[in-house]
Amino acid sequence: MLFQSYEFFAFFAFVCALYYAVPQSAWRPRSLVLLAASYLFYALWNRWYVVMLVALTASDYLVAIGLEAATGRRRRALLTLGIAANLAFLGALKYANFATGSLAGLFGARADPWIVHWIVPVGISFHTFQSISYVVDVYRGKFRAVRDPLDYALYIGFFPQLLAGPIVRAGRFFGELYAWRAPAVPDVARGLREILLGLVKKTAIADQFAPISDAYFGAIAAHPGAPAAWSAVFAFAMQIYFDFSGYSDIAIGCARLLGFPFPDNFRRPYLAWSISEFWRRWHITLSTWLRDYLYIPLGGNRHGALATLRNLMVTMLLGGLWHGANWTFVAWGGYHGLLLAAERLPGYQRLVRPSGAGLVARTALTFGLVLFGWVLFRAQNFGDALAVARQLVSGGSGAATLVWWPLGLVAASLAIGIAQERGARFDWRTLPIPVQAGALAGLLIVLALLSFPGPAATFVYFKF
């Protein structure tokens, strides 16, 4: 059940109606409604996913309670067990094929007999990261382990963010849950706007660019010339941003309507003026997770330049691998790790925000570097990535494959983004009713007329 389908909105409307219809009481029927809806939502993809999710939930719930009772080495061993269980779960389901295939390739053997043909549960990378952060935070004493299994199950399974985030920390989620209040009118209005805007981003922009990049990366040799290559890479950059940020908007909007304000996941990343800045704006909940649970525990920047660079590279390589079981993702993470390392070289004016023409030039350069990185991310293998890179650099003439009107939507989004970067703040509450209604109607018209007319496409990040 995709977020952009009629079925999802019928499901969501039903869940909302039920959620607010049942009175809250000691046995918390509202949480039960949400948990049942979440498991149903997940089971509609594959009922075995729910079995795996329940197993993961039970394991982390018990480990966290055990952590509180334990002391000394036993406590550390429990932490290791908790993290290892999550990573084993993730590794076995998502990376078994990749690991066995890579090993087989290394020894020149045939990969097929060793490959385990698992069904990779959708969203597994997201909820295992939530589980790990919970166990680690309990270990660090940030908060006590949750005693009610229903609460913990809801944290892991909450359907708006189950499939592709945002990765919500336990502290935030339980804070919202325990102090739950019905959303106020501005929250409802904002939630509706987020859902609508997310749908526009996904169906009217991302899905319009997707066929261009899919056609190109599916048959690179059939599309010679630099303009075709640049068109495809640019199309993919637009596809992945508007797809994932659109998904996040819908997830955040749905959660908000249920009374759970979630953190933002994107903040105009293509207007970043450095790669460091880009990662503070792109998939924010993953970036901060990697920072807090990997980079800092590795030592962060506390042990000198070389150790900092090592920690940076390890974090980015693993961050790349998180995206998918393929060496191209690892290379993409490594590419960004190198760029981040380069920004830490002496003399690089990383900390000083440029202005005027310098800011424009730095932003354009950053976008170009990010664009180049998407080649590794999107290509099926290194051979394809190299072929695309050649075309980008010296592909010669040819025809661009972009269509102008989706670019118009991107330009509109860019104009709003630049205004926001320059400090413009739109307070919807102060706008007259006709203006607000007109803006919403505009989004509805764009959605109705400019959505991709083909079959609904799944979200890119669902496969991560």
Add this chain to the structure above:
Amino acid sequence: MLPRPIPAQSRTDAESGAPAWRRLGLIVLGALLAFAAVDGALFRTPLYARVLDPASGAGSFEWALAQLQARPPDPRHDVLVLGDSRIYDALDPKAAGGASGLHFLDAAVPGTTPRCWYFFMKALDPRADRYRALVIPVDTYSDDDGAIGSIDGNNRPFDLRYIVLHVGLRDTLKLARSFGSPRWKATIFLDALLRAPEMREDVQELLADPAARAAARSKALLDHAEDPRAAHPAEGSLAGMRVDFARNRIDYPPGVSPAERVEMERQVLRVAHPSPSYAIYRRDWLEPIVARYRAAGTPVIFVRIPTRPAHRALPPPPTGTLLDFARRYGATLVAQDAYVALERPDLFADHDHLSASGSARFNRLLGADVARALR
């Protein structure tokens, strides 16, 4: 220490009172009304029909409709022939009319079905008084699954592509209800109600290349596309094809593509079975046409047309729905075997379209049959 609540800046009691909800309600209502106004201005007025792609489903439907609407009515001589691509290819109105004094008009739109014809006739001839007679082609006079569209007739969402600009509010429910699954009922209801989702492909093609659209429309005007008096005979012939029904085997002449062979076997070798759903489909979409013309005193003539280059058995006599139409509404059914002689490989261009020579013979027979029925 338990997790601490995250402060939610917008959660104040003042913002949750009745005036705030009323304001939100007004905004949402205003947005929906503004959207409906734009959608209606585009797709419930003739505005967008003027820029439709003439080759699209809605475009060809509108074009054919406009050409027929532009003709001055002549209820003493004009005979309207509905149909899909088989009639579009086969009918030569001038040849069919011959010396009978009748003016045959081709209302066939390739890809359309009886459900589309229901909307076509409502738009073209709301009082059912514009024509001397209405000819409705059918594959079979019994309610069986041997007819094209008889298996999934009511579950064909593609129909909406043709009729979208003519589904009124009342028909929206009827149309949506005719689909089988709740998912399709809901999808068709919303698409027919809003119209924009069905039109978006056309709109986006127009936006992508407005000059190409203008050129396509100019060319369609120059070519007299969908002229109701024009003929469009199909090229090619299946002469040399042999069908062995005992062994379910077809020997093809050279030049028949693999895709066409698959289609041929699917059509020619199939054994028809009774189809209650097709009976319902005919009741849903053909009966209202027949009843309306009957009430206006305009004859309706059903013709079992040549459907494929070979048949396992002779067509069955009228039963079920069409027989009921004949009895209740006085609809004429031309003899079921009147066109069997045309169902020969050398008179067909492919698995379901007559060749040019097949069409010539078809027009002579059709003209004579209709003239006889109207005598």
